[in-house]
Structures are given as structure tokens and as C-alpha cells.
Amino acid sequence: MSSPEPRDTQQRRRLPAAPATPAAAGALPLDALCEILLRLRGKQLCRLRTVCRAWRTLLTAPWFAAAHAARRREPYVVASYVDHVDLDRDSLVDVLDMSSGQIVRHVAAGHASDVVVSVAACSGSAGLVCVVKTIDGGSFRLLDPVTGAVHHLSGELARDHAARGFSLRDYGEPVFMFGQVAGTGELKVLRMLPFRRRCGGGGGGGDRDDLFEVCTLSRSARWRGMHGPPRSFVWNEWTRVVVGGVVYCLSVAAYFAVVNRRADERGWIVRFDLEAEQWRPSVKGPRGLVHGGRHNLYVTLANLNGSLVIVQESSRVMDLWFLKDSEEDLWVKQYSVQIERSGHISPMHPLLVLEDGRIVTVIRSMGLLQIYDPRTSTFASLMMLRHSSRISVHTGSFLSLHHGEN
Numbered sequence: 001m002s003s004p005e006p007r008d009t010q011q012r013r014r015l016p017a018a019p020a021t022p023a024a025a026g027a028l029p030l031d032a033l034c035e036i037l038l039r040l041r042g043k044q045l046c047r048l049r050t051v052c053r054a055w056r057t058l059l060t061a062p063w064f065a066a067a068h069a070a071r072r073r074e075p076y077v078v079a080s081y082v083d084h085v086d087l088d089r090d091s092l093v094d095v096l097d098m099s100s101g102q103i104v105r106h107v108a109a110g111h112a113s114d115v116v117v118s119v120a121a122c123s124g125s126a127g128l129v130c131v132v133k134t135i136d137g138g139s140f141r142l143l144d145p146v147t148g149a150v151h152h153l154s155g156e157l158a159r160d161h162a163a164r165g166f167s168l169r170d171y172g173e174p175v176f177m178f179g180q181v182a183g184t185g186e187l188k189v190l191r192m193l194p195f196r197r198r199c200g201g202g203g204g205g206g207d208r209d210d211l212f213e214v215c216t217l218s219r220s221a222r223w224r225g226m227h228g229p230p231r232s233f234v235w236n237e238w239t240r241v242v243v244g245g246v247v248y249c250l251s252v253a254a255y256f257a258v259v260n261r262r263a264d265e266r267g268w269i270v271r272f273d274l275e276a277e278q279w280r281p282s283v284k285g286p287r288g289l290v291h292g293g294r295h296n297l298y299v300t301l302a303n304l305n306g307s308l309v310i311v312q313e314s315s316r317v318m319d320l321w322f323l324k325d326s327e328e329d330l331w332v333k334q335y336s337v338q339i340e341r342s343g344h345i346s347p348m349h350p351l352l353v354l355e356d357g358r359i360v361t362v363i364r365s366m367g368l369l370q371i372y373d374p375r376t377s378t379f380a381s382l383m384m385l386r387h388s389s390r391i392s393v394h395t396g397s398f399l400s401l402h403h404g405e406n
Contacts, residue, residue, distance in 0.1 A: 030058075033058075034058075034064070034067070037058075037059070037064075038064075038067060038068055038071050038072075039071070041072065041074070041398065042068065042072065042074060042397055042398020042399050043097075043398055045059050045068070045398070045399060046059075046398065046399070059399070064399070065397060065399040068397050068399050069396060069397035069399070072397065073395040073396055073397065074098075074395065074396070074397070074398055075098045075352055075354065075360070075393055075394070075395050076095050076096060076097060076098055076104065076393070076394045076395070076396065077095070077096040077097075077098055077369065077382075077383065077385070077391065077392075077393060077394075078093065078094070078095050078096075078119055078130075078145065078390075078391070078392045078393065078394050079093070079094050079096065079367075079385045079388045079390070079391050080092060080093045080094075080115075080116035080119060080130065080388065080389050080390040081094075081116075081387050081388055081389060091106060091107070091108065091109075092107050092108060092109040092110075092114055092116060092132070093106075093107040093116060093119075093130055093143070093145045094106055094107070095107075095145055095146065095394065096383070097398075098360075098382065098393075101382075101383045104398070105145055105146060107143070107145045107148075110132075110134075111134050111136070112136075113134055113135035113136040113137075114132055114133070114134050114135075115132070115133050115135060115389070116130050116131065116132055116133075116389065116390050117131045117132070117133050117140075117173075117176075117390075118130070118131045118175075118176060118237065118390065119131075119390040119391075119392040120178070120241075120242060120303075120392060129142050129143070129144055129178055129187075130142070130143045130144075130145060130390075131143075131176045131178075138155065139152070139153075139155055140152075140153045140155070140174070140176065141153060142176075142178065142187075142189070142217070146394070146396060151187075151217045151221070152221075153176070153189065153191075153215070153221070154215065154221055154222060154223055155168075156222075156223065157211070157213070157223065158211075158213045158222070158223040158224055158225035159222070159225075160224075160225040161211055161213070161223075161225045166211065168193075170195065170196055171193040171194060171195060171196060171211060172193070172194045172195075172196050173194075174191050174192065174193050175191070175192040175193075175194075175235070175240070176189055176190070176191055176192075177189070177190045177192070177240060177242050177247045177272075178190070178242065179242040179244075179245045179246070179247070179274050180245060181245050181274055181275040182244070182245055182275070183275060184275075186216050186217070186218045187216075187217045187218065188214060188215070188216050188217070188245075188274040188275075188277075189214065189215050189217065190212065190213075190214055190226075190247050190272055190274065191211075191212070191213045191214070191215070191223060192210065192211075192212055193210065193211040193212070193213070194210055194235055195209035195210050195211075210228055211225070212225075212226040212227070212228055212229070212272075213225055213226060214226055214274070214277050224277070226272075226277065226279075227279070229249070229270045229272070229279050230267075230270065230279055230281075230282060231251045231252070231253065231267050231270050231282055232251065232252045232253075233249035233250060233251050233252060233270045234249070234250050234251070234252055234255050236250075236300075238300040238301070238349060238364075239255075239299075239300055239301055240301065241301045241302060241303045241308065242274075242303065243303045243306065243307065243308045244306065245273070245274045245275055246271050246272065246273055246274065246280070247271060247272040247274065248269050248270070248271050248283070248301055248308055249269065249270045249271075249272075249301075250268070250269060250270075250299065250300070250301055251267055251268055251269060251270055251282065253267055253268070254267075254268035254269065254285055254299065255299065257285070258289070258299045258312070267282035267283075267284070268282065268283060268284055268285030268310075269282060269283040269285070269301070269308075270282055271283060283323070283326055283329060284329035285310065285329075285331070286310065286321045286331035286333070287331075289310070289312055289319075289321065289331075298311070298312075298313040298347055299311065299312055299313070300313070300349060302320075302349065302350050302351075304320070304322070304350055304351075304352065304353050305352065305353050307322050307323065308322070308323040308326075309321060309322050309323070309350070310323075310331070311349065311350060313339070313347065313348065315340070316338070316339065316340040317336050317337065317338060317339060317340075318335075318336070318337040318339050318348055318350070319333055319335070319336050319337075320333065320334055320335040320336075320337070320350060320359075321333050321334075322334050335359065335374055337350070337359065337361070337372050337374070338377045341377060341378060341379055342361075342363070342370060342372075342379045343379070344363050344366070344368070346363045346364070346365045346366060347363070347364055347365070348361050348362070348363050348364075349361065349362050349364060351369075351391070351392065351393040352393040352395070354371070357373075357374060357375070358371050358372060358373050358374070359371065359372045359374070360382070360393060361379075362391050364391075366384070367384060367385040367386055367387070367388040367391060368381070368383075368384050368385075369381075369382040369383050369384075369385070369391070370382055
């Protein structure tokens with residue numbers, strides 16, 4: 001059996017035929033010129049737009065930006081803001097270059113009472129998505145700060161829930177989890193509505209009084225009622241994540257197993273398949289996670305480079321357990337971050353593993369981003385985002401962020 005082709009060869013064969021461009025693009029054939037330019041970083045290409053009009057036409061073409069995005073995906077920091085105190089901008093969301101801290105895309109609030117309630121990156125072409133709430137009207141919408149695309153979410157209950165006499169006023173602030181379905185490319189949203197008697201509490205999910213609904217944005221965007229999960233889960237933004245079109249939530253049983261250091265790996269993570277619109281069997285936790293000499297302070301979930309990760313944090317070390325096989329419940333501890341060397345004791349969360357193995361982390365209470373090098377067990381400060389309410393990392397093409405700009 002022949003060996004698979006190298007990835008660069010596969011991408012080269014998928015490169016679309018370049019549209020006709022004026023001969024002023026240079027003496028090289030256009031296909032050869034494109035192959036050379038596609039190897040450069042996005043920042044370099046933006047500067048090359050000033051070489052001549054023909055190069056500007058080429059480097060601002062949507063097809064070229066798409067081809068570059070397939071070749072070179074660079075990390076960017078995404079920050080939304082609590083308020084505008086001491087800020088010289090009216091930002092709702094800023095996209096910043098990770099290396100320089102420079103704002104490369106600025107999204108202003110469409111309404112004075114707009115706030116971002118969550119930020120996450122979807123796999124595939126859906127890209128980056130923010131959930132924006134207009135407080136005055138109570139409405140929600142999905143916003144892609146890179147492309148500017150907006151999807152308004154219905155403020156009504158699913159028909160089958162409304163027919164059973166349920167009312168939105170009996171439920172607390174909704175939680176939205178969204179992801180792109182691999183098979184169809186559709187963007188789906190899971191809305192979770194906690195019953196008000198539990199709002200502010202630590203658990204939820206297994207009670208029939210909590211409501212769960214799904215909508216598909218490419219269709220009528222009407223909510224469809226779902227059954228509740230098989231196990232209760234923790235209602236916390238750091239204990240839920242979407243990976244590969246599946247919503248994962250840390251169970252209450254897992255939370256107390258860690259707090260009480262009880263060896264119980266059963267049903268640690270509740271999961272909802274967005275494509276099938278069904279709850280799947282719960283995922284068992286790593287064997288031995290609750291054992292050891294140190295006291296476990298926090299357990300959260302993360303999506304690191306498309307992998308589901310359990311983040312186990314003590315006052316000195318943050319262990320990152322990667323799920324390798326969900327059917328066999330196989331977990332591997334790939335990193336032990338020496339957080340005591342960061343100079344801070346506040347809870348830390350991983351955002352991204354860079355190509356060279358370094359890890360981008362955030363201290364949530366401070367808005368401080370740092371990069372941890374596991375080879376030297378040292379931290380380097382990246383940037384401080386004061387007044388930020390949500391911080392995430394997006395990997396994409398610099399050309400897409402600057403498409404159409406001078």
C-alpha cells in the first residue's frame with residue numbers, strides 16, 4: 001500500500017486555479033509566484049501589497065486569503081471588555097496580534113448595553129464566535145469578529161417546551177454552546193436554561209426543570225426541545241467546552257471526587273453530540289487523577305488544539321490530561337506546568353499549545369497572558385488585558401483579518 005502524500009503536497013494540489021492577473025505581477029508565472037507568496041507570514045504579505053497595483057490585487061483577493069489560511073494559521077488573542085472605564089476605545093471585542101499586542105481587528109458595540117457573554121473558536125470554516133447580549137432588550141446574537149457575520153438567536157422557547165407551559169421567566173441566564181458539524185458544515189447551538197431555584201448554585205443539569213434546546217443557524221433557527229443529560233453537571237464557564245462538534249461538561253460527581261479526593265472515575269464528563277442532537281454516554285475520568293500528595297484546588301476543562309483536556313490545578317502545579325480515545329476512556333498526562341514559577345497564585349487556565357510546544361496561559365482574575373516553556377519550566381509575560389471579561393485564542397490567517405484594508 002502506498003504511503004500517504006505529505007500535507008504540503010495535498011494542499012498544493014487543492015490550490016484553486018488563480019484568476020487572471022495583470023502581467024505587472026512580475027516575470028514569474030502566476031502559479032509559481034503564488035506558491036512563493038503563500039509561504040510567507042501574513043504580516044509580510046500585507047506589507048507587500050504596496051509593491052505595485054497588480055500585487056495588491058493578488059494579495060487582497062478572497063481566494064488567495066483562503067489559500068493562505070489553509071497553509072498558515074497564526075495565533076491571535078481575542079478579548080472582550082467589562083466596561084469602558086479608563087479605556088480610550090469603544091471596544092466590544094478586540095483581536096490582537098499575539099507577538100506584538102497590536103489590535104488587528106476592532107469591533108465596536110452595536111448598542112450601548114451590548115456585552116459579550118462567551119467567546120470560543122469553532123473548528124472548520126465557522127471560525128471565531130462571540131455570544132453578544134443586549135442587556136436593555138435581553139436579546140442574544142452570535143458574532144464573528146473576524147468576518148463581521150451576525151446570527152440573531154430566537155428569544156422564544158422551543159414549541160414543545162412552550163406547549164408544556166414552560167416560561168422563560170422561570171429560568172436564569174441561558175448558556176450557549178456552539179460548534180460546527182463536520183458532516184454538513186452547519187453551525188449548531190445548544191441552549192441550556194437553568195431553573196431559577198438553582199441559579200447561583202454549584203450543580204445542575206440532571207433535573208427535569210432545567211431546559212435544553214438546539215437550533216441550526218443555516219435553517220429557520222428555531223429552538224428544538226431536547227431531553228436533559230444523564231448526569232448533573234457543574235454550571236461554570238470553565239467546566240464546559242466544545243471539541244469537534246461535541247459539548248463536554250464536567251459532572252458534579254467529578255467535581256466532588258476531586259474536592260474530596262475520592263477515587264471515582266465514572267461518568268466524569270457529560271457530552272452532547274451536536275450533529276446527532278443526542279446525549280452520549282459519559283466519559284470516565286483519568287485513572288489516578290485524584291491520587292497524589294498535593295491538594296487539588298481546581299478541575300476545569302479546555303480545548304487545546306482540538307483536544308479535550310482536563311486541567312487539574314493545585315497551588316504549585318497544573319497538570320494537563322489529554323483525551324486520546326473517548327471510547328476507551330484513555331487519558332494521557334502530557335504536561336505538568338510549574339505554575340509556582342509564574343510569580344502569581346491566582347487560578348490559571350491554558351489557552352493554546354504553540355507549534356514549538358510552549359503553552360499560552362491566562363490568569364483569569366488579572367487578564368494576564370503568559371507563555372510557559374516546558375523545556376525550561378519558565379514563564380514569559382505576553383500581555384495584560386485590563387478590564388477584559390472574556391479572553392480566548394483564535395488561530396487563523398492574518399490576511400483574513402486584514403482583508404480589504406489598506
